[in-house]
Amino acid sequence: MKSYKVSVWKLSVNKTTRKPTHLVRWVVDGEVFSDSYKTSALADRFRAKLLRAVDKGEPFDTVSGLPDSLRGGKAALTYLELALKYIDARWAEASAKQRDSMTDALATVVPVLVKPVRGRPTPQIVRRALRSYLLPVSRRKEDRPEEIASAVRWIERASLPVGELLEIARVHELIDGLGRKLDGKPAATQTYRRRRAVVFNSLEYAVELELLQSNPLSRVRRKRGKRAVQEVDRRVVVNPRQARELLAAVTYVGGYERASGRRLRAFFGCLYYAAMRPGEALGLRRSDCVLPASGWGRIELAETRPTAGKAWTDSGEAHDRRGLKQRAEGEVRIVPIPPPLVRLLREHLKEFGTAKDGRLFASERGNVVAASSYSRVWKQARELAFLPDQVSSVLAFRPYDLRHAGVSQWLNSGVPAPEVAARAGHSVDVLLKIYAKCIDGQEQEMNDRIMQGLGEVDDATD
Structure with missing residues (x-):
């Protein structure tokens, strides 16, 4: 300032x-x-x-x-000014979720790298000022309440010059701040890793601008728990019978007139039978589908509509509009779909049609279905389809677990891993890592091979 x-x-x-x-x-x-x-x-x-x-x-x-x-010199630039420059440089190309992640990480560390200036606002107000007004490019010109304006003035006065990060003590303060929540309690390991990655990249940007000779975070090696394992918990995976019962139960949610459940039956069917991510299903259009009167159909996925929040999207909508995850812009993923899903989609189109832009799944007003809406329907469907002890378990606890069940069913049916990976939108190594514990039916075969190698005969098969 x-x-x-x-x-x-x-x-x-x-x-x-x-x-x-x-x-x-x-x-x-x-x-x-x-x-x-x-x-x-x-x-x-x-x-x-x-x-x-x-x-x-x-x-x-x-x-x-x-x-x-x-x-x-250049080192006099404050870390707040660096954060703003970094966001300006990355904002246009970043997805809505990446923008959310960037502002979260930088709003965490900017209040840590400050001088002892009088009049410091509460941590809650400082974070709100950064997350909702100062850091997001799209919200910097909005009118600010007096407490926010005062907090912004304090941050601008107190923010330390980037050159202060040459002191190793400052770097340790930064790392400590990344690992804490607003109430001072330790943040989750994944949250810490995500925030550290953003701050590391912001300091790499400072090196590019010749504000620093090297990245200060590279000087500190501090372990923070074990890397989170991404394997799917096999307890969440439903079998085909349970999946059909859940899809049937969905139709009873909301009654006949409201049809809130029936409107989403084919949506949940896409998650199971085609192993689609929720955002991919929300972006699915009629033109993406080949739905014959009988037999197998095909879906060509080209767009995803992940939930992000209005503050982070260019359109101001709650759902971002992006290409497929981990794929080049314009690249599609072809997924053959079995007859049960073909029937579900044809029935859905016959009863509900499409939204004005051709999307298959829309709210009653034609908008993109909110995650809170389909999650609420799913919760009620579980209560209708499951026994009490299953309702209280993790079995198909989230709609996303239908995707896990679909991929697991393909693997257990003997579909080669490269084909499963292509249909699910994974690389083969990631697929096998995530779903390693969900591949059933091979334990006895492996046991028999070991016994044969030992030259023994299993009494149970004698």
């Missing part, structure tokens, strides 16, 4: 040191700054530069206290 409210005081002498030093003191927007020199001539020369800048009408920086003509 810049200010024109500048006063330069007369020179003074500090006699408390072994050798007296000459002090130059000045005030910028109410904040007192000072610098010391060994001789009065040096001090008077610096004071003259300050007065010259004031006479020229130069704005003074409220963080360093200096006019632009005297700021100490």
Whole structure:
């Protein structure tokens, strides 16, 4: 932040040191700054530069206290200013979820890298000011309540220069902050890793801009728990009979007139029979589907509509509009679909038609179905389809678990892993890592092979 409210005081002498030093003191927007020199001539020369800048009408920086003509090089840029530059450079190409992640990480670390400036707002207000007003590109010009405006002014005054991260103690403070929630409790390991990645990239950007010679985070090796295992819990996977019962139960949710459940039956069917992600199913259009009167059909997936939040999308809608995950722009994924799903989709089109833009699944008003809406329907369907002990378990707890069940069913049916990976939108190695524990029916075969190798005969098969 810049200010024109500048006063330069007369020179003074500090006699408390072994050798007296000459002090130059000045005030910028109410904040007192000072610098010391060994001789009065040096001090008077610096004071003259300050007065010259004031006479020229130069704005003074409220963080360093200096006019632009005297700021100490590029390292004088504050971390807040770096964060804003980094977001500006990445915003246009980032997905809505990436924007959300970037602002979350930077809103966590900016309040950590600050000077002890008076009038610090509460952590909640500081975070709100950063997340909702200062960091998102699309919201910087919105009107700010007074408490937010005050918090922004404080952050701009208090933010440390990027050059301060050359001190290893500052780097440790940064890492400690990344690993804490707003209430001071430890954050989840995955949250810490995600935030650290964003901050690391922001500091790499500082290196690109020649603000730093190297990335300070590279100097600290601190382990934070084990890397989260992404394997699917086999307890969430339903068998084909249970999947059919759930899809039938969905139709009873909301009654006949509201049809909130029937409207989503084919949506859930896509998650199971085609192993689609919810965002992919929400973006599915009639033109993407080949639905013959009998036999197998085909879906050509080209777009996904993941839930992101209005603050992070270019359109201002709650759902982002993106290409397929981990695929190039415009690339499609072809998924053959079995007759049961073909029938579900044909019945859905006959009863509900499509939205104005051709999407198969829409709310009663034609909007993209909210995650809260289909999750609420799913919760009620589980209560109708399952026994009480199953309802309280993790079995198909989330709609996404239908995708896990679909992929597991393909693998257990003997479909080669490369084909399953192609249909599900995974690489083969990721597929086998995630679904390793969901491949059933091979334990006895493996046991028999081991016994044969040992030259033994299993009594159970004798």
